[in-house]
Amino acid sequence: MGDIRRRGAVALGLTGLVAPLTLALGSTPAQAASCTTATGPNQKQVEKFLGRPVDGRQSAADCKAIQAFQTKHGITPNIGYAGPVTWGVMDLMNKQKAVGSNPNRDGKCPVNKGRIACVNLTLQLSWIQDGSRLVYGPVPVRTGRNGYETRTGLKKIYWRDIDHVSTIYNVAMPYSQFFDGGQAFHSVGLSMWNPPGSHGCVNMTPATAKKYWSLLKNGDDVYVYGRKPGT
Structure with missing residues (x-):
């Protein structure tokens, strides 16, 4: 995530990373390495x-x-x-x-808050609901890696910056919507399945981040729960 310049103060944060679930989301291919002949355990x-x-x-x-x-x-x-x-x-x-089209089947994301963005760390999925009505998603996301976990609990979006740039990591964080210190929803140019994860933010594809930007506003609730595999 990036730092937040607000009212002359600098709040330092951590960098973080759908439309339908497809395998079409990907990062820029790296140069191919030599192929192994070894049979793997999986x-x-x-x-x-x-x-x-x-x-x-x-x-x-x-x-x-x-x-x-x-x-x-x-x-x-x-x-x-x-x-x-x-x-x-x-x-x-x-x-x-x-998961299909019923991401809150376990009822863990509150349905009594009106519009709310839900983040299931265990499944690395996010969606927006209004009461019990699904508004958008579920979409794959990329959350905090081990040691930089995306913090759980009920939060609110408190600051939005469409062209945010992190001065900590010197990277662009388009469509940033901050909800917990330096942790925010924002877009990245990586695969949503790129290990090991973000530095705390909830990374999204550009298309998803734009949609979240259009559907959410300051003061809207965000609920983060579960635990990312490997953390």
Whole structure:
């Protein structure tokens, strides 16, 4: 997240990162590394996810498919190895898709607050609801990594800056909507599944961040709950 210049004071924060859930969201591909011939511990699960023949044995075609997935989502090293990090991303994608159009089925995001932005850290999903009515989402998001966790609880949007730039990290944070110290919703040019996560903000795709900007305002509630995998 970035720092916030407000009434002459500087509030320091942490940098953080849908429309439908698709695998089309990706980061700028890195230069491809050499492909490994090693069979990974999650070979069968990864093969199944990618629509490859499920035989549990690494092949050249398997490696290229795994490597393309890793490159797209910024998973390193991108050598085509079917390890726990790659499978963890795929498993999260499966769980996100299974939510469907009822993200608050567990009733954990308050329905008595009117319009509210909900963030489920466990599933790395966010949505906007009005009472029990779903307004937008659910969409995949990218929240704080281990040591920079997005803080849980009920909060309110208190400051918005459409062209915010973090002077801590010297990065642009377009469509920033701050709700807890330096933690904010904002857009990034990364895959929403890019590990290990943000520096505390709730990262979104540009399209999602713009939609949140149009649907929310200062004073609207934000509820963050759960725990991001790996934190």
